[in-house]
Amino acid sequence: MSEESIINVKYRLIEIFSALNIEELDQIEKWISSHSFKKDLETKKSLIRSEKCLKNIGKTIKKLIPFEGELDSENITPPTVGDQADVTTKNSCHVDEFLYDDIEVDELIRQGKLKRFYCADCNSRNIKEVILLSHSTSRRASQYIFKYLLPKDLEDKQVLDVGSRLGAVLYGAYYFSNAGSIVGVEMNKECCDIQERIINQYSMDVDRIRVVHADILECSDIVHNSDIIIVNTLDHFLDAEKHREIWRFFKKHIKRGSYMITSRSMVETLAGLGMSEELIDWISICRSNQTENEVFFSTEDNEESFMYVVK
Ligand SMILES: C[S@@+](CC[C@H](N)C(=O)[O-])C[C@H]1O[C@@H](n2cnc3c(N)ncnc32)[C@H](O)[C@@H]1O
Structure with a gap:
């Protein structure tokens, strides 16, 4: 690093430190001179390396699917119940x-490839913000799940992603954890083909990861044998009645003590489906x-993933 860059780093640190009071500064000084700071730094570097693998996978997938990220073989419709019942094809x-993190989304908006607003009643300034939806788990959320929420040692555990789509959660489990078995169940064949292709292309250990x-x-055994069940919102892919059926099925087959990770609070999901009491x-x-x-x-990461234990 050049002298100039070092000055730049010092400048950035001074900016941050100047906002701290004496006690806070004291804590930071202790942390920097402690062993845990070195350990944290090593962990951060390893996270960056794993994230790079996921980023490369994302680049490969971008070439395999349309920019809109939805396949012709999929039947995706906005849900009619729950917190996304106001979503329509016009406003979202x-x-x-x-495939696209926040920085890339900003770049797409800057290039005009993505519009952030739509006109609510043409010919006026009454514009509204477009609701941005994602059908995949971000790299960041995967890190949060496997490096913060779940136990560190998953060697003898099975992770199941329900509706694994492009495989985002599976690759996250593969690179961010030591999970012994990682299974994705996906009903769309084209999505399964994409995941298989990535698993092969990136020479992943097929004894560890499968789709x-x-x-x-139809997979009660897999559900029952899994210790960690990850469920990203399914409601754009099925109607409310099937969604209820799936939760009843989970209640019947997920074993006690398993972890369940969801991308929306279960209080909200169950209330939307009228299943809270049940x-x-x-x-x-x-x-x-x-x-x-x-x-x-x-704290923003907290809002993207929720972890439950099955009683
Ligand atoms: C929101 S996407 C989740 C993607 C992935 N889990 C992630 O977080 O990146 C939901 C996926 O679930 C699949 N799906 C919906 N209902 C399903 C079912 N009954 N069985 C298997 N897959 C299902 C859909 O085809 C879709 O690919």
């Missing part, structure tokens, strides 16, 4: 968070298992 736009082309309702006592929310990694995550 799909941007896959695994099953099936409806999750299912809310089946699970309880739980705390993060890797608090030593909290330094890598912000």
Whole structure:
């Protein structure tokens, strides 16, 4: 690093430190001179390396699917119940968070490839913000799940992603954890082909990671044998009645003590489906298992993933 860059780093640090009071500054000084600072730095570097693998996978997938990130073989419709019942094809736009992070989304907007606003009643200044939806889990959310929420050692555990789509969660589990078995169940064949292709192209260990082309309702054994079940919002892909059926099926087959990770609070999901009374006592929310990694995550990360234990 040149003398000039060092000055730049000092400038940035001074900017941050000047906002701290004496006690806060004291804590930061202690941290920097401690062993844990060195350890945190090593962890951060390893996270950056793993993230690079996911970014490369994302680049490969971008070449395989349309820019809109939805395939012709998919039947995606806005849900009629729940917190996204106000979403329509007019007021929303799909941007896959695994393929495009916030910086890339800003760049797409700058290039005019993505519009952030739409006119609510043409010919006026009454514009509204477009709702950006993602059908995939972002790299950031994957890190949060595997490096903060779940226990560190998953060697003898099976991770299941329900509706694995492009495989974002599977690759996250592969690179950010030591999970012994990683399974994606996906009903769309084209999505399964993309995941298989990525697993082969990136020479992943097929004894560790696999994709099953099936409806999750046909996979009670896989569900029962999984210790961690990840469910990103399914409601754009099925109607409310099938969605209810899937939660009843999970209640029947997920074993006690398993972790369930969802991208929306279960209180909201169950309320939207009118199932609160039936299912809310089946699970309880739980705390993060890797608090030593909290330094890598912000409060915003909290809002993207929720972890429950099955009672
Ligand atoms: C929101 S996407 C989740 C993608 C992925 N889990 C992630 O977080 O990146 C939901 C996926 O679930 C699939 N899906 C919906 N219902 C399903 C079912 N009954 N069985 C298997 N897959 C299903 C859809 O085809 C879609 O690809």
